[in-house]
Amino acid sequence: MTAHEWQEQAAPYALGILSPEERRAFEAHLAGCDACRADVRSYTEVAAALAHAAPAAEPPGALRDRVLAEARRVRPIGRRVPPRPPLPWLAAAAALLLAAAGAIATWRLTGRVHELERSLAVSDSVLGEDSAALALLTGPDVNVVSLAGTNRAPSARIVWNRALNRFVVFAFDLPAAPAGRTYQLWAIAKGHAPLSMGTFNTDAQGRARVVLPVDREIAALGFIDNCGLTEEPSGGSPQPTETPRLLGAWTRSD
Amino acid sequence: MATPPNAPVPDSQLVGRMTAGEDAALGDLYDRYGKMVYALALAIVREPADAEEVVVDAFGQAWRSAASFDATRGSVGAWLATIARSRALDTIRARGRRARAHERAALLSDEGLAAPITAAGSDPARGVERSEARRLVSQALAALPGPQRAAIELAYFEGLSQSEIAERLAEPLGTVKTRIRTGMEKLRGLLGPLLEGAA
Numbered sequence: 001m002t003a004h005e006w007q008e009q010a011a012p013y014a015l016g017i018l019s020p021e022e023r024r025a026f027e028a029h030l031a032g033c034d035a036c037r038a039d040v041r042s043y044t045e046v047a048a049a050l051a052h053a054a055p056a057a058e059p060p061g062a063l064r065d066r067v068l069a070e071a072r073r074v075r076p077i078g079r080r081v082p083p084r085p086p087l088p089w090l091a092a093a094a095a096l097l098l099a100a101a102g103a104i105a106t107w108r109l110t111g112r113v114h115e116l117e118r119s120l121a122v123s124d125s126v127l128g129e130d131s132a133a134l135a136l137l138t139g140p141d142v143n144v145v146s147l148a149g150t151n152r153a154p155s156a157r158i159v160w161n162r163a164l165n166r167f168v169v170f171a172f173d174l175p176a177a178p179a180g181r182t183y184q185l186w187a188i189a190k191g192h193a194p195l196s197m198g199t200f201n202t203d204a205q206g207r208a209r210v211v212l213p214v215d216r217e218i219a220a221l222g223f224i225d226n227c228g229l230t231e232e233p234s235g236g237s238p239q240p241t242e243t244p245r246l247l248g249a250w251t252r253s254d
Numbered sequence: 255m256a257t258p259p260n261a262p263v264p265d266s267q268l269v270g271r272m273t274a275g276e277d278a279a280l281g282d283l284y285d286r287y288g289k290m291v292y293a294l295a296l297a298i299v300r301e302p303a304d305a306e307e308v309v310v311d312a313f314g315q316a317w318r319s320a321a322s323f324d325a326t327r328g329s330v331g332a333w334l335a336t337i338a339r340s341r342a343l344d345t346i347r348a349r350g351r352r353a354r355a356h357e358r359a360a361l362l363s364d365e366g367l368a369a370p371i372t373a374a375g376s377d378p379a380r381g382v383e384r385s386e387a388r389r390l391v392s393q394a395l396a397a398l399p400g401p402q403r404a405a406i407e408l409a410y411f412e413g414l415s416q417s418e419i420a421e422r423l424a425e426p427l428g429t430v431k432t433r434i435r436t437g438m439e440k441l442r443g444l445l446g447p448l449l450e451g452a453a
Contacts, residue, residue: 011438012431015409016340017416041328045449046442048332050410051290051339052391054297059288063306067284067313071277074318193318199348213347216340217315220322235304236348238311 001029006036014043020164070238074193145227147246154206156246158185158197158227165219167197171208174246177201177231183208184236186244187218188226197227199236224250265330272320280317287331288313291338298342298411308345312338343413387448394444402437405430 009026012018018026030036147156154174160167169185177183185197198212218224228244230237265286271279288309295308315337316323323333395403401423408419420430442449 008431008435011435012409012416015406015434015438017409017414017419017434019415019417042442042449043438044328044336045332046438046445047410048328048335049387049391049441049445049448050395050406051294051335052388053395053407054290054293054411056388057289057293057296057305059292059309060302060306063292063309064281064284064288066306066310067288068277068281070310070314071280071317074314198344213344215344217319220319235307235345238307238314 003033003035006033007039010036010039011043011046014040014047016047024163143250145248145250147227147229147248154246156229156248160214160224160250162214162219165214167212167214169200169208169210169212171200171202171206173206174202174208175206176203180234181231182234182236184230184232184240185212186228186230186240187221187224188228189221189224192221194228194240195221196236196238199232226250266323266325269316269320269323269330272317277317280313283316283330283334284313287334290331291334294335294338295342298339298413299345304345305342308338308342311341315341339410339413347413390445390448394441397444398437398440401425402433402440405433406437406441409434 006026006029009018009022009029013023013026026036030040143160143162145158145160147158154172156169156171156174158167158169167185171183174183182199182201184199186194187197188194195215195218197215197218198210200208200210200212202208226247226249228240229246230240230242230244232241263282265283268279268283268286272283291312292305292309295312296302296305299305299308312334316334323330328336395406398406405419405423408414408422409416414422416431416434417427419434420427423430
């Protein structure tokens with residue numbers, strides 16, 4: 001690409017509308033190009049100014065209190081205070097993880113391999129094309145987590161494709177959440193409140209194969225220690241409202 | 255995103271105090287930007303209850319990650335708007351693309367979002383106080399040719415990729431890319447006075 005062509009990417013980059021491939025290429029270019037970095041900065045301000053184009057709306061008075069209540073619950077990252085004891089549900093989650101560890105070891109290597117292979121085979125219809133599926137599920141920058149309950153079923157497996165910024169979620173033997181409820185996945189990193197990875201539901205067979213975009217905040221964490229699944233009201237919750245039904249530890253691919 | 259007049263402390267100082275865990279600073283930041291963030295969230299998610307969730311999430315994220323704010327990369331207002339937009343787009347993506355396309359077929363017109371904004375501004379009976387920033391931004395958008403404005407609004411308020419916008423507008427991808435780029439260039443020129451105050 002010529003310098004001119006690179007600069008044409010600055011505005012769509014600032015709007016966040018480049019394709020993942022274009023974005024990666026442009027970010028690699030940005031590292032060494034002052035002119036493009038300056039353009040990105042100014043277009044980021046232009047894009048952010050578009051927020052003022054939203055039709056005026058008055059937030060409810062109680063919203064300020066909710067914002068502050070949330071802040072009092074979670075401490076800022078990097079604040080120098082002694083670490084607080086983990087949230088009660090995290091402790092319960094840790095216990096569940098320990099209890100599940102034995103079970104994971106036994107079945108993880110057996111039936112699940114075949115199950116995942118079957119999932120991969122049918123994932124074409126979900127992901128579009130073979131190549132898209134392969135790109136999501138393979139590559140040097142892909143992490144995997146298996147989520148297990150205390151019994152054999154249900155279970156889930158999640159592939160985190162960092163390069164494409166997608167989670168690919170496979171769930172098995174997980175009864176569909178009832179009307180008005182949904183399943184929600186949580187990224188659990190040490191020292192952070194759980195971050196929502198997104199919501200999904202299973203079909204009548206208790207299965208799901210979904211692709212979720214990776215939230216910027218999760219991507220910024222770099223590595224997630226654990227992943228949990230809870231049932232929440234439709235649309236998901238800002239924080240988990242129950243002890244995870246399924247929980248697993250991410251494995252590093254690197 | 256200029257700092258409001260008579261502001262005793264610059265925005266960046268508020269963020270610094272947030273890093274130190276001072277929740278009063280977050281309250282001050284909310285007083286400055288809460289309305290903008292809520293209006294943005296509502297414009298994207300359309301449901302007041304969802305918009306409130308987005309506001310709580312966005313300020314929560316700003317609070318937790320205050321230490322990562324980098325003043326050399328942009329203003330506090332731009333940082334907050336970027337976080338809020340990202341959370342709001344996550345919300346509508348979670349709802350599913352099909353429902354969204356249905357809900358928003360109305361946006362397909364060349365008028366885009368600028369029409370309701372202009373209407374709101376010209377109706378003093380609504381009692382909506384429009385800041386200088388709002389006036390400048392809606393004027394700048396109104397100055398763009400309709401197709402450029404529509405493409406930029408689809409990108410910003412719906413988070414559609416350039417190829418999705420092309421599909422939605424039934425235009426060639428190259429045309430859409432040019433419209434967005436040209437429109438953003440014009441906006442940058444028109445919004446110069448506003449953006450200089452942001453640094």
